[in-house]
Amino acid sequence: xKAHKSIGMAATLIFSLSVLGGCAFIRGNMGDEFxxxxxxxxxxxxxxxxxxxxxxxAPDRIIEVNAHEVFQYYHYDVKSGWLLLFSRxxxxxxxxxxxxxxxxxxxEVIFGKPKRPIKFQVWPFGDK
Numbered sequence: 001x002k003a004h005k006s007i008g009m010a011a012t013l014i015f016s017l018s019v020l021g022g023c024a025f026i027r028g029n030m031g032d033e034f035x036x037x038x039x040x041x042x043x044x045x046x047x048x049x050x051x052x053x054x055x056x057x058a059p060d061r062i063i064e065v066n067a068h069e070v071f072q073y074y075h076y077d078v079k080s081g082w083l084l085l086f087s088r089x090x091x092x093x094x095x096x097x098x099x100x101x102x103x104x105x106x107x108e109v110i111f112g113k114p115k116r117p118i119k120f121q122v123w124p125f126g127d128k
Contacts, residue, residue, distance in 0.1 A: 024082045031060060031075040034094055034111075042098060042109045049104040056096075068107065071098040 038055050041047075052071060053059070059071035073096040080089040099108040 026080045047106040069100045
């Protein structure tokens, strides 16, 4: 009878420790969210480098590609969770690239937005 009681106590102790110390949930953001009306205000062949900076702020990165200056703006939303030995991490990203010609005028605007909203989930307890 003592063996059953000690096994039950050990199982309860293991379960309690795993529940209390075996889970964590984290959420973080990097970069500013985009205001879609500000992105829509960028006109090819019209908007200048200074106007882009005034409208959107300083870029997160400045790249030079084939003699074209590129302003990159981004926003990342990260959600991560651990439950015992299972974990799941989701990253939603939005990127905006503004490409300027040699005169410092917008030549191209490339805006990548996410296809669907990100849900908080921890595998195996969430969506597939």
